[in-house]
């Protein structure tokens with residue numbers, strides 16, 4: 001059980017908000033997110049994804065882990081290798097049906113998301129029940145999936161090193177019992193998420 005008394009913002013000392021099962025709690029006053037899953041809590045100034053076109057529907061922020069990674073992909077059958085770096089976006093929440101959102105982070109890789117600091121947490125936040133520790137497994141999984149498609153070989157060796165981690169709030173639109181993300185406009189029935 002979470003000791004609510006201690007859940008104060010490390011920066012401004014106001015109460016953090018979240019739900020019973022939350023792993024990340026948010027300070028609405030100074031736009032900060034604190035992951036309480038580790039032995040010591042880790043807090044981040046939140047970054048915000050700014051959609052190019054705003055839609056006229058109620059919005060809600062969905063939190064994503066933003067992990068900047070350096071990686072090496074080795075084709076062990078012909079000993080070729082390539083080095084790269086990328087920004088990964090991994091949902092900071094678990095979902096009931098993995099068919100939804102399973103790959104959204106992968107598709108965000110190809111989008112110009114340009115997260116920035118300094119916005120206000122002035123719309124509701126979807127509860128974040130996935131800590132960074134779990135999210136850190138995903139760049140490897142994404143890369144393996146992506147390069148298995150690109151390089152038709154059975155033997156891939158992938159090394160991933162995370163360089164920088166943070167939390168990005170992505171606006172989603174709520175319409176007719178569904179959520180739509182603001183970059184891909186994919187539709188997610190709300191029942192599949194909660």
Ligand SMILES: [Zn+2]
Pocket residue numbers: 009010011012013014027028029030031032
């Ligand atoms: Zn605060």
